[in-house]
Amino acid sequence: QVQLVQSGAEVKKPGASVKVSCKASGYSFSNYGINWVRQAPGQGLEWLGWISAYNGNTNYAQKLQGRVTFTTHTSTRTAYMELRSLLSDDTAVYYCARELSYGDPFDFWGQGTLVTVSS
């Protein structure tokens, strides 16, 4: 069955960087893009961007442009999100999610990774 398993919770200081991983199983990794979504405590869902697991093409949400980088490692079936210059406002649960098909909604989600930014 399809599974996305994310790395564990992180605590970072303002200005630091964090890298969250998302390991996929149960499907052909290169055939589906991965999206990243975050949810601040008590808030709604915010889409951060998309990466093609086929060719590494990306589309980042405007808000995080320049601070975030998505990568994939096909041999290990793992997607990564790196967020730099962390702010307290970046405190959130970060999810990876597989697209149903190219550009389509997300049919499978990781369990979420809590990133806490605090001095």
Add this chain to the structure above:
Amino acid sequence: EIVLTQSPGTLSLSPGERATFSCRASQSVSSSSLAWYQQKPGQAPRLLIYGASSRATGIPDRFRGSGSGTDFTLTISRLEPEDFAVYYCQHYGSSPPAFTFGPGTKVDFK
């Protein structure tokens, strides 16, 4: 950029009642580009509806999506205890893939 508005913010209902959620887009969107998700506390969202009216795999038929243009609706015909959650609408496009979520509607017990 398309902005999605959801109303109401909270719905207070009882099991067995009908729930109706509204999602309004800031400009007309294709019906094939609107989805609905359910999220329970401490869990990742779950895809319910895509293409405005197509149920995702495993979603019971008490969930129905409809609408076009700027106004879309998710209806739960008879609320089950497990349906008390937050519901989000989402607009999506594919050139390149880009997504926007609405702010969500919470269903709680009356």
